[in-house]
Amino acid sequence: MNLKTRIDIAAGRRPADLVLKNGRIVNVLSCEIHEGDIAIADDRIAGIGEYEGEETVDLAGQYVCPGFIDAHVHIESSMLSVPEFAKVVVAHGTTAVIADPHEIANVMGAEGIRFMLSSSKYCPIFVYFMASASVPASPFESTGGELRALDLHPFLSDRWVLGLAEMMNYHGVVEGDPECLDKLLLTDNRPIDGHAPGLSGHALCAYVTAGISTDHECTTIEEAREKLRLGMSIMIREGSQARNLDALLPLVQPDTLDRFMFVTDDKDVDDLLVEGSIDHIIRRAIAAGMNPVHAIKLATINPARHFGLDHLGAVTPHRYATLTILDDLEQCRVSRVYQAGRLVFADGQTLDIDAPVRRPQILRGSINVHWIEPEHFAIPAPGAGEFDVHVIEVMEDRINTGRSIERIRADGGQLHADPKRDLCKLAVVERHLASGNIGLGFVRGFGISTGAVASSVGHDSHNLVIAGTNDHDMYTAAVHIVKIRGGFCIVKNGKVLADVPLPIAGLMSTVDAEMLSAQLRALHEAAQALDGKLRRPFMALSFLSLSVIGELKLTDQGLVDVDKFELIDLLASKD
Secondary structure: OOHHHHHHHHOOOOOEEEEEEOOEEEEOOOOEEEEOEEEEEOOEEEEEEOOOEEEEEEOOOOEEEEOEEEEEEOHHHHOOOHHHHHHHHHOOOEEEEEEOOHHHHHHHOHHHHHHHHHHOOOOOOEEEEEEOOOOOOOOOOOOOOOOOHHHHHHHHHOOOEEEEEEEOOHHHHHOOOHHHHHHHOOOOOOOEEEOOOOOOHHHHHHHHHOOOOEEOOOOOHHHHHHHHHOOOEEEEEEOOOOEOHHHHHHHOOOOOHHHEEEEOEOOOHHHHHHOOOHHHHHHHHHHOOOOHHHHHHHOOHHHHHHOOOOOOOOOOOOOEOOEEEEEEOOOOEEEEEEEOOEEEEEOOEEOOOOOOOOOOOOOOOOOOOOOOOHHHHOEEOOOOOEEEEEEEEOOOOOOOOEEEEEEEEOEOOEEOOEHHHOEEEEEEEOOOOOOOOEEEEEEEOOOOOOOEEEEOOOOOOOOEEEEEOOHHHHHHHHHHHHHOOOEEEEEEOOEEEEEEEOOEOOOEOOOOHHHHHHHHHHHHHHHHHHOOOOOOHHHHHHOOOOOOOOOEEEEOOEEEEOOOOEEEOOEHHHO
């Protein structure tokens, strides 16, 4: 539709294509709720007021919001393909996401990013990307891909790539690492996302002066306040493992309202289906006492402004007719969704959209493991007697970890797991280049009394991560993950009790959301046979190798002291 026609519709000289009548508009610009017809011309809002149209929909007092925007998400963490992810979140009112594809980029490099860009076309939501800046996240992980500034440069010319994704190597930024600086200088004043848990003082100033403008890792109000004072926008995260809304919401006041955004970051398919997406965060914020219009503002106009998406974020003329209709404001209950003027969700169903027939996308296999045997999981003792070892402490619903030192007695020349003390062995097996690297350590917090759990999802390099009570079950679990081309499995007494194949880069499924959810339910039911105590054991497992957050992590190269940002020995006495 040409501009003259849209102006004629706005001026009332000709009927609109579609008019939404009798709705209550949630105006995130004036922070009020008011009535008015919404005249839609093709994919745009033409006017607000009194209008007639070729088609009219009576909203009967429902609330009309801008489509929700998830300001930071890793789609791969849902374990769904991009089209399936889009179908799930649009049913919860999310009409745009800003995704960092660094999970698949750590496995497949630039090929993985191209796969995600291609997969996002013809979806019922807008899928924008940030160029993955942290591949690898640190020098202490072995990845399947490495992205330098030269590799990222071509992506920044794509209209769907908005800027530079989370700069996880904050040590490198603060120290002026040349590779980090090369990436930062690529952006030409476009947004740069941050990832700086616990960073403070002069180091934080150095991080911010590099042009990094957001952070989604704040866990305390003090941390968020300092970053806010230095000019950063704070992304409040409610994902599957990390949930920071309760801690940070008191800092959101009328004077600081424009400086916050809601994000999910990492949220698996089960939580998306049961809780929802951004709508879940809005609901929780309102229940905690936040003004509903303010809560919706954090999910719409704030991210739209930050990322330069001037065509989204508000119900005003000229912007896309991308609208989330609620039949209950405080419960944020989604009734229907329009995406660029098209109805894409109604009556509890995501509607099919017209799209050209495309050949199935092909992505090469990503599970390349050197030959392994049960003895590769053994931890030799340096002698007889007892030894102090470093132990990773898992935290429920947190992606960071604690650390402790435990005394373990050598038996048969080896250090073994001790289920009675909730001490499991932990192994990280390199799975990209068949290098044979295996990192070994101990972890507390899973509570399993027998067997092993294994995953090819291991942030951020996504090597195989296995926790278990004995070497044979750990070996069996690792071999099974290789056989199914990536995914999750549970083993007890040498038998695979349940698995979930994730053949797309070892991260994502090829089945729909409901089937994947059923597979995960069977997996979690099987986990009960191991007497585990974590709500999401595989989510916790997947973050034990993330070497840039927490106190102690394990990669295929060994134990990483995250605070010192260096590899350390398993034996505490050797520090």
